[in-house]
Amino acid sequence: MKQLQDPVLREVGALFRSAHALYDSKYRRLDLQRGQFIFLTRICECPGIRQADLAALLRVDKTTVAKVVPKFLRSGYLTRRRDEQDERVWRLYPTPRALELYDLVIEEENRSARACFAGFSAEEQAAARRLLRRMRENCEADLEAYRKEQKNDQKSG
Structure with a gap:
């Protein structure tokens, strides 16, 4: 598994x-x-x-x-x-x-x-925001790539 x-x-x-x-x-x-x-x-x-x-x-x-x-x-x-x-x-x-x-x-x-953010320093808060934004951007790029792939599959199939 x-x-x-x-x-x-x-x-x-x-x-x-x-x-x-x-x-x-x-x-x-x-x-x-x-x-x-x-x-x-x-x-x-x-x-x-x-x-x-x-x-x-x-x-x-x-x-x-x-x-x-x-x-x-x-x-x-x-x-x-x-x-x-x-x-x-x-x-x-x-x-x-x-x-x-x-x-x-x-x-x-x-x-x-x-x-x-309770217990987080200002630096930790900024880092968390920055890292989450990057993760979101990566996921959005992955979603767009998937959607393009689906469109191409529909055109060819």
């Missing part, structure tokens, strides 16, 4: 799931379901973003965004307006209610980051 050579992605996954379980518990009372806060924060940070750009920014598929946006519109967190140059394009804007929620979410993210 093969053995796992490095549990680093399991640790990253466990960190992700722990943080999101806490967020989901706290945000449920704000009418946000599992993981939806990340969509809202990015829209607040990038007012006027297109749905396709939001999907790319969050590294999720377009259908996931297409499911979340109507809920946010109904809940009063977002408004949607047509692009002035290209009327086929819709742009997403946070409402004042979303901006209030954004402040709470960012406060919680900052609190969680402090908890994660």
Whole structure:
């Protein structure tokens, strides 16, 4: 039987799931379901973003965004307006209610980051951020290579 050579992605996954379980518990009372806060924060940070750009920014598929946006519109967190140059394009804007929620979410993210880095020196924190960013970039490059390979396989098959 093969053995796992490095549990680093399991640790990253466990960190992700722990943080999101806490967020989901706290945000449920704000009418946000599992993981939806990340969509809202990015829209607040990038007012006027297109749905396709939001999907790319969050590294999720377009259908996931297409499911979340109507809920946010109904809940009063977002408004949607047509692009002035290209009327086929819709742009997403946070409402004042979303901006209030954004402040709470960012406060919680900052609190969680402090908890994660408890006992770390400033140098260790900087090193962890730098190394995680490099790991993410490597994984993204691996994903892109896989997607290109899949496209080539589809063309030839």
